[in-house]
Amino acid sequence: MTRRAIYIIAFILFAALVVWPGIEVLNICIFGDSASASQPAAGVLAGLRQWTLLINTLCLGASVAAGATAVGAAMAWCATRTDLPMRGFVSIAWLGPLFLPALMLGIAWTGMVQIHGFAAIAGIFIFNYYPIAAVFTASSLARADRHALEAAEIAGGRRLARKLLFRQALPSMLAAACGIFIFTIADFSVPDYISSIGPKYNVYSDEVFSRWQRAGDASGAVATSLPPLALGLAAFAAASRLRGRSNCIIRGRFHPAPPRALGPWKIPAVFFVWFVLAVSFMIPVGFFIYTIGSPGVALDALREARRDILNTMIYSAGAAVAALAIALVIGHAAARAGRKTRAAIEAAAALPFALPAIALAIVMIRMWNRGGAADYVYASVGIVIFIMLARFYIFSHAVVSAGLGAVDPDLESAAALAGMGPARRMFLLLPRIAAPSLLGAFLLVFVLSMRELDAIVLIPSGNSSTMFRVYNAIHFNRKEFVAALCAVHVFLTFVPVAICSLFARRGIEVSL
Amino acid sequence: MKYAVECKQLSVALGGREIVRGANLNIPEGEYHVLIGPSGSGKTTFLRAIAGLERATGGEILLGGNVVSSANAHAAPEARRIGMVFQDLALWPQWRVARQLEEILIIQKMPKPARARRVSELLSLVKLDGMEKRAIYELSGGEAQRLAIARALAGDPRLLLLDEPLGSVDESLRASLARELRELQRKLQIAVVHVTHDQAEGTAVADRITVMCAGELQQTGGAAEIIANPATRFVAEFVGKYVILRGDARDGAIESPLGIFNNPHGLHGAVEIGFRPDQLTFGETGADGIVKSRVYRPGGWLHEVEAGGATVFVHARDARSIGAKVMIEILSDPWHPGGVRA
Numbered sequence: 012m013t014r015r016a017i018y019i020i021a022f023i024l025f026a027a028l029v030v031w032p033g034i035e036v037l038n039i040c041i042f043g044d045s046a047s048a049s050q051p052a053a054g055v056l057a058g059l060r061q062w063t064l065l066i067n068t069l070c071l072g073a074s075v076a077a078g079a080t081a082v083g084a085a086m087a088w089c090a091t092r093t094d095l096p097m098r099g100f101v102s103i104a105w106l107g108p109l110f111l112p113a114l115m116l117g118i119a120w121t122g123m124v125q126i127h128g129f130a131a132i133a134g135i136f137i138f139n140y141y142p143i144a145a146v147f148t149a150s151s152l153a154r155a156d157r158h159a160l161e162a163a164e165i166a167g168g169r170r171l172a173r174k175l176l177f178r179q180a181l182p183s184m185l186a187a188a189c190g191i192f193i194f195t196i197a198d199f200s201v202p203d204y205i206s207s208i209g210p211k212y213n214v215y216s217d218e219v220f221s222r223w224q225r226a227g228d229a230s231g232a233v234a235t236s237l238p239p240l241a242l243g244l245a246a247f248a249a250a251s252r253l254r255g256r257s258n259c260i261i262r263g264r265f266h267p268a269p270p271r272a273l274g275p276w277k278i279p280a281v282f283f284v285w286f287v288l289a290v291s292f293m294i295p296v297g298f299f300i301y302t303i304g305s306p307g308v309a310l311d312a313l314r315e316a317r318r319d320i321l322n323t324m325i326y327s328a329g330a331a332v333a334a335l336a337i338a339l340v341i342g343h344a345a346a347r348a349g350r351k352t353r354a355a356i357e358a359a360a361a362l363p364f365a366l367p368a369i370a371l372a373i374v375m376i377r378m379w380n381r382g383g384a385a386d387y388v389y390a391s392v393g394i395v396i397f398i399m400l401a402r403f404y405i406f407s408h409a410v411v412s413a414g415l416g417a418v419d420p421d422l423e424s425a426a427a428l429a430g431m432g433p434a435r436r437m438f439l440l441l442p443r444i445a446a447p448s449l450l451g452a453f454l455l456v457f458v459l460s461m462r463e464l465d466a467i468v469l470i471p472s473g474n475s476s477t478m479f480r481v482y483n484a485i486h487f488n489r490k491e492f493v494a495a496l497c498a499v500h501v502f503l504t505f506v507p508v509a510i511c512s513l514f515a516r517r518g519i520e521v522s523l
Numbered sequence: 524m525k526y527a528v529e530c531k532q533l534s535v536a537l538g539g540r541e542i543v544r545g546a547n548l549n550i551p552e553g554e555y556h557v558l559i560g561p562s563g564s565g566k567t568t569f570l571r572a573i574a575g576l577e578r579a580t581g582g583e584i585l586l587g588g589n590v591v592s593s594a595n596a597h598a599a600p601e602a603r604r605i606g607m608v609f610q611d612l613a614l615w616p617q618w619r620v621a622r623q624l625e626e627i628l629i630i631q632k633m634p635k636p637a638r639a640r641r642v643s644e645l646l647s648l649v650k651l652d653g654m655e656k657r658a659i660y661e662l663s664g665g666e667a668q669r670l671a672i673a674r675a676l677a678g679d680p681r682l683l684l685l686d687e688p689l690g691s692v693d694e695s696l697r698a699s700l701a702r703e704l705r706e707l708q709r710k711l712q713i714a715v716v717h718v719t720h721d722q723a724e725g726t727a728v729a730d731r732i733t734v735m736c737a738g739e740l741q742q743t744g745g746a747a748e749i750i751a752n753p754a755t756r757f758v759a760e761f762v763g764k765y766v767i768l769r770g771d772a773r774d775g776a777i778e779s780p781l782g783i784f785n786n787p788h789g790l791h792g793a794v795e796i797g798f799r800p801d802q803l804t805f806g807e808t809g810a811d812g813i814v815k816s817r818v819y820r821p822g823g824w825l826h827e828v829e830a831g832g833a834t835v836f837v838h839a840r841d842a843r844s845i846g847a848k849v850m851i852e853i854l855s856d857p858w859h860p861g862g863v864r865a
Contacts, residue, residue: 156613158609158610158611158613159613159614159615161574161576161600161607161609162607162609162613162615162674163615164576164599164600164601165574165575165576165600165601165603165605165606165607166601166606166626166627166630166674166678167601167626167631167678168599168600168601168602168630170630171626171627171630174626175615175617175626178615178618179617
């Protein structure tokens with residue numbers, strides 16, 4: 012197979028499965044839906060209610076982005092720049108909340124204490140999304156050069172050194188904040204659940220869902236998603252610009268900066284770090300285990316939800332593999348292309364992620380629920396794989412293209428001169444060289460797909476999933492069953508990551 | 524005499540290993556002092572101890588007559604009024620050219636108009652006028668080097684420490700930058716301690732040189748003095764590029780593969796003697812040898828010659844072919860300071 016043929020096939024798949032849903036949303040928003048009499052976006056967005064909801068969503072997104080970034084950055088600072096006890100463990104343990112979907116964190120805390128309203132929603136998101144900021148900030152702080160800090164200390168003491176470190180971490184922190192903002196404004200399940208047990212706090216995604224559910228107005232629902240899409244894309248553009256601005260050495264050898272002694276701050280720092288770990292992961296998981304009570308309850312839940320669990324694992328792994336296969340070729344093209352081409356590919360890939368997940372699901376239903384051969388996809392787990400692929404492809408793309416960008420092009424030239432064809436180079440040579448990044452990309456999409464509820468809640472074949480079963484069961488007050496399913500879900504999300512971490516000889520890399 | 528730096532019996536240990544041992548060194552104000560030694564000899568640690576980046580485990584450091592480091596005192600780096608240029612420059616990539624300097628002046632609470640003037644002055648001093656808005660990665664190697672020097676001078680230091688400052692630039696640029704450094708030091712009349720492992724770089728700029736080996740200061744003096752009269756075998760080989768030969772000392776003479784020489788110190792038995800390449804040349808008489816290799820050096824050719832079972836280096840204006848039979852003439856007496864016993 013020629014190099015051109017590989018690229019053409021990959022770009023067709025990329026366009027059809029990733030870009031097309033995004034384009035379809037824009038099409039509906041701008042021109043309306045020919046299949047129904049609904050108004051285009053301009054008409055839908057004219058109502059005052061839309062703007063109230065938008066302000067609510069903005070407030071929530073901004074508060075969560077600020078709060079989670081502050082918590083994550085403080086955790087990263089403690090674990091990378093200080094002599095905090097067990098800091099190696101802390102920098103692994105803070106990944107815990109990523110295995111625990113925000114909805115499950117909400118279920119656990121509302122089961123333990125009376126929380127409701129805006130503060131509860133924001134708190135749940137903050138403690139669920141802070142690892143994004145922690146990981147971004149930690150990777151930036153770990154690149155702090157000892158000599159650059161010493162130069163600052165000589166010139167202006169610790170104050171200047173701290174300012175330098177903050178300035179170095181700032182782009183990563185802001186990029187993380189933008190990512191957290193997108194996740195927050197796209198989420199409907201947590202505000203919906205918290206509103207169901209206390210005073211309502213409506214967000215924009217709720218409105219998209221309601222418009223679809225109440226009126227069956229697909230195009231209206233999709234058109235309603237235009238403002239969050241614009242916000243999401245703006246945040247993504249900001250995150251892309253900020254990403255990678257935290258390099259620390261211009262030339263010469265890198266000298267890692269040694270950690271600073273916390274001194275009298277050690278006890279408060281230890282308390283803060285363990286408080287965050289406990290609130291965000293340990294206590295909720297402990298609560299689930301306590302609620303289950305006996306192993307029999309867990310086994311019964313497993314038996315009852317066996318198909319859902321299996322289905323969830325299949326579509327998550329399927330989406331991760333499909334994203335990886337496409338990202339290997341498209342990511343390679345992006346890594347070797349100029350800045351503008353790279354930015355264009357990223358923007359196209361980001362479009363479905365920047366959408367509220369509900370809107371993406373509605374568009375996918377319209378695309379695949381049209382009779383004929385498409386029905387086979389719509390009726391099977393294939394549609395869920397396609398939704399997850401569209402929604403999370405950008406993560407696979409970012410990790411793979413960063414990994415392949417670090418591969419010396421001369422290695423490929425040497426292989427070509429040695430007689431290795433384009434297909435062998437692409438699918439045998441590069442995966443071996445960039446294996447840690449490819450593994451990282453697979454796991455990232457797998458974990459995100461396992462967590463996702465909003466995108467599958469409207470899809471019939473997506474209703475057979477652990478997230479949907481949990482979402483459904485909480486409304487029927489099946490506490491033990493929900494707790495058992497949550498615990499199993501966390502465990503099954505964690506196990507592949509743990510296995511890969513243990514057995515991947517060259518480690519896992521998730522540099523974006 | 525007023526000293527910019529005084530080190531008295533200075534010792535520094537890192538990770539339980541003594542890197543600098545009992546160093547005594549006085550550097551007068553306004554002197555350009557070069558600390559020279561091979562990699563791992565402890566010169567960077569010595570410099571970092573003066574800067575306050577490493578704690579001395581013994582002895583004292585005085586800067587401008589004030590004790591900054593002793594058994595019970597350790598002044599913070601920023602309190603020592605020093606400037607430092609790191610080997611890899613350690614420029615702050617977060618900030619553009621002018622901001623690198625401005626941040627230091629902000630810490631010093633300099634008012635904004637005065638700050639702008641000072642930044643402009645410093646950039647002009649290092650010939651970076653008009654580059655205020657440049658990002659660090661847009662600078663060439665020489666420009667980055669100059670900016671690092673300007674940053675080190677921004678805090679108005681009384682002492683400038685240069686840790687292999689020319690290590691990251693290519694050879695053609697190194698000579699001109701070394702000259703610029705020297706001119707700058709003369710203009711500012713500031714004491715400089717310049718660390719390098721390059722003998723040519725060190726001898727080109729130094730008022731005085733200190734040679735360091737295995738954590739100990741071996742010799743301090745002018746470049747010519749150190750080359751002509753090295754105090755130890757290490758100094759002879761490292762700075763003077765002497766080739767050391769074995770000799771047999773008898774009452775009035777020392778017998779060596781290159782001939783018989785005077786024995787002014789009255790040594791007996793096996794001794795070592797040394798020759799610099801410029802002490803040897805090819806002639807019509809002298810020890811027989813065979814040319815093994817040759818390399819061009821400005822002013823002539825350096826030949827590696829095997830003679831009497833030993834290898835020596837001979838400097839000659841004209842190149843001899845490899846494998847040619849030559850006769851080695853000695854232009855001056857060999858080095859044997861009190862005789863280094865074999």
